Amino acid sequence: MSLSLSFTHPILSRHVYSAVFPPPRFLFLSPHIPTTSRFPILYRGPQRATALSATAATASIFRDTAASASVFAGAYALVFTFDILTQKELIQQNLSRKLVHILSGLLFAISWPIFSNADEARYFASLVPLINCLRLVVHGLSLSDDQSLIKSVTREGNPKELLRGPLYYVAMLMLCALVFWRESPVGVICLANMCGGDGVADIIGRKYGSSKIPYNQSKSWVGSISMFVSGFIISIGMLYYYSALGYLQLDWGYTMHRVALISLVATVVESLPITMLIDDNISVPLASMLAAYLTFGH
Ligand SMILES: Nc1ccn([C@@H]2O[C@H](COP(=O)(O)OP(=O)(O)OP(=O)(O)O)[C@@H](O)[C@H]2O)c(=O)n1
Ligand SMILES: C/C(=C\CO)CCC[C@H](C)CCC[C@H](C)CCCC(C)C
Numbered sequence: 001m002s003l004s005l006s007f008t009h010p011i012l013s014r015h016v017y018s019a020v021f022p023p024p025r026f027l028f029l030s031p032h033i034p035t036t037s038r039f040p041i042l043y044r045g046p047q048r049a050t051a052l053s054a055t056a057a058t059a060s061i062f063r064d065t066a067a068s069a070s071v072f073a074g075a076y077a078l079v080f081t082f083d084i085l086t087q088k089e090l091i092q093q094n095l096s097r098k099l100v101h102i103l104s105g106l107l108f109a110i111s112w113p114i115f116s117n118a119d120e121a122r123y124f125a126s127l128v129p130l131i132n133c134l135r136l137v138v139h140g141l142s143l144s145d146d147q148s149l150i151k152s153v154t155r156e157g158n159p160k161e162l163l164r165g166p167l168y169y170v171a172m173l174m175l176c177a178l179v180f181w182r183e184s185p186v187g188v189i190c191l192a193n194m195c196g197g198d199g200v201a202d203i204i205g206r207k208y209g210s211s212k213i214p215y216n217q218s219k220s221w222v223g224s225i226s227m228f229v230s231g232f233i234i235s236i237g238m239l240y241y242y243s244a245l246g247y248l249q250l251d252w253g254y255t256m257h258r259v260a261l262i263s264l265v266a267t268v269v270e271s272l273p274i275t276m277l278i279d280d281n282i283s284v285p286l287a288s289m290l291a292a293y294l295t296f297g298h
Contacts, residue, residue: 067115095203100152186293186296193234215271224271232259
């Protein structure tokens with residue numbers, strides 16, 4: 001049973017506010033009670049407060065620490081695996097990079113339920129992309145050498161590449177975890193389109209994309225269509241995953257239409273000839289985030 005007394009912050013939206021000022025740790029919010037009351041709870045006396053025991057608080061800290069370590073190890077293993085596959089010439093570097101692009105973000109989003117139900121769990125989860133951001137900066141500036149990382153996530157093996165696409169990509173993972181987390185469809189839909197949709201567009205487009213888009217000769221119809229279809233399917237899959245775990249309650253008829261619209265917006269933005277101005281790993285997730293926020297409202 002949890003207390004649901006809260007007040008609406010007069011200025012900040014609940015996502016921004018709760019991402020910056022998480023409610024006190026001793027509150028226990030069951031996973032199946034919508035965490036709409038994310039603002040500091042107004043106590044009117046101990047009899048109204050549902051306090052989490054120190055033991056449970058300690059347990060959630062241990063759980064979240066272990067979850068962060070596991071996800072970080074998974075990230076390291078993923079990059080290392082694709083480095084080995086590339087070194088053994090079992091897959092091309094371009095394909096390796098795109099598969100890391102597709103799998104990293106989707107597996108990160110899939111991992112969120114292993115964290116506890118404490119409101120600070122999102123911060124533990126965000127440590128993984130944060131550390132990877134630092135890793136990309138250190139190696140991108142050649143302060144240290146990690147050929148496994150460089151070969152797995154760069155186009156031509158130039159360490160400076162780590163400071164662009166990959167860095168923006170990981171920053172977006174952190175943003176989705178911090179601001180949207182598990183109880184909003186926006187974050188997972190954003191990652192489905194940035195990781196799944198954009199990644200599949202590249203793989204399919206490079207191989208079969210002979211018919212180019214009139215306004216952008218470096219993108220093709222088949223690439224964009226595959227982005228739309230894969231972004232839609234992966235978004236629905238992620239939403240089903242989170243609704244099956246009890247984090248989301250969705251009207252699927254309405255949801256299908258909204259997700260199709262969001263994937264269309266992401267696909268159109270990705271097809272635009274603006275890569276020189278803004279990287280796809282910024283434009284696609286931000287467009288998806290905005291479209292999802294406006295259609296789902298949270
Ligand atoms: N809608 C699309 C998207 C990509 N492609 C194909 O995939 C290649 C790479 O696409 P792009 O999104 O530019 O990938 P990169 O920017 O190299 O990779 P990343 O987004 O990970 O930085 C393009 O040159 C094109 O051959 C395509 O045909 N149609
Ligand atoms: C090549 C990439 C982007 C360019 O378009 C992807 C870069 C991936 C990072 C190097 C690693 C990111 C790891 C995630 C933060 C966590 C993944 C965890 C999961 C369990 C594998």
